[in-house]
Amino acid sequence: MSIHIEAKPGEIADRILLPGDPLRAKYIAETYLENAVQYNNVRGMLGYTGTYKGQRISVQGTGMGIPSISIYTNELIRDYGVKKLIRVGTCGGVQKDIHVRDVILAMSATTDSSVNHSTFPTIDFAPTANFDLLQKAYSIGRELGIVLRAGNVLSADVFYRDSMDIVKKLGEYGVLAVEMETSALYTLAAKYGAQALTILTVSDHIFTDEDDTTAAERQTSFNSMIKIALETAIN
Numbered sequence: 129m130s131i132h133i134e135a136k137p138g139e140i141a142d143r144i145l146l147p148g149d150p151l152r153a154k155y156i157a158e159t160y161l162e163n164a165v166q167y168n169n170v171r172g173m174l175g176y177t178g179t180y181k182g183q184r185i186s187v188q189g190t191g192m193g194i195p196s197i198s199i200y201t202n203e204l205i206r207d208y209g210v211k212k213l214i215r216v217g218t219c220g221g222v223q224k225d226i227h228v229r230d231v232i233l234a235m236s237a238t239t240d241s242s243v244n245h246s247t248f249p250t251i252d253f254a255p256t257a258n259f260d261l262l263q264k265a266y267s268i269g270r271e272l273g274i275v276l277r278a279g280n281v282l283s284a285d286v287f288y289r290d291s292m293d294i295v296k297k298l299g300e301y302g303v304l305a306v307e308m309e310t311s312a313l314y315t316l317a318a319k320y321g322a323q324a325l326t327i328l329t330v331s332d333h334i335f336t337d338e339d340d341t342t343a344a345e346r347q348t349s350f351n352s353m354i355k356i357a358l359e360t361a362i363n
């Protein structure tokens with residue numbers, strides 16, 4: 129048992145999917161896992177362990193933002209020995225040729241968060257995906273016929289901004305999309321020698337008027353992303 133996770137030792141698998149939304153964790157467990165058992169409900173941040181194609185795997189909600197995912201990532205790796213962590217999240221599209229429902233692999237994560245500055249006061253650390261997971265996810269996505277984009281994403285500390293100018297500027301430097309957690313996930317995985325990857329589904333577009341997905345769609349309609357994540361985790 130850790131401060132935010134009530135699982136007993138051994139109840140969490142060494143590979144895990146990490147959605148921000150705990151109800152997405154429930155959906156994944158109920159839809160894709162066999163014999164799923166709920167191991168966490170502290171703060172309603174649901175976590176489950178079951179099997180996928182005969183292999184043990186867990187899924188844990190992380191909440192929104194870098195402070196929240198950092199708590200779960202620290203506890204999962206340090207207290208439960210998790211070694212392979214795959215975030216399955218939503219994001220806002222930045223590039224004009226990115227569309228709602230597209231799936232993105234985050235190779236790297238730029239951030240406006242200052243959390244790494246206390247560790248690296250004079251350095252801009254570059255949070256990076258694990259190459260083995262990235263490569264597997266890309267080829268599994270291609271095998272499943274899913275069109276994938278891979279590149280840099282912004283892990284933002286702020287969802288509602290007065291101005292999107294800085295996001296537009298990052299778009300000019302190739303940033304594909306905006307979300308709120310990956311830089312912390314990749315940094316902590318690097319710190320502890322674990323493997324991490326973020327897979328994102330575009331839920332809305334920052335600069336075009338493409339329709340936003342509804343909350344219900346966000347919860348349930350990201351099956352391409354989830355399939356890639358599950359297959360990557362077990363292969």
Ligand SMILES: O=P(O)(O)O[C@H]1O[C@H](CO)[C@@H](O)[C@H]1O
Pocket residue numbers: 147148149191192193216217218219287306307308309
């Ligand atoms: O859908 P999730 O995984 O929560 O990810 C995105 O959605 C939330 C904002 O609505 C942030 O957590 C962002 O990163």
Ligand SMILES: O=c1cc[nH]c(=O)[nH]1
Pocket residue numbers: 218219220221287306307308331332334
């Ligand atoms: O963080 C996020 C997630 C989805 N859409 C956004 O605009 N930002």
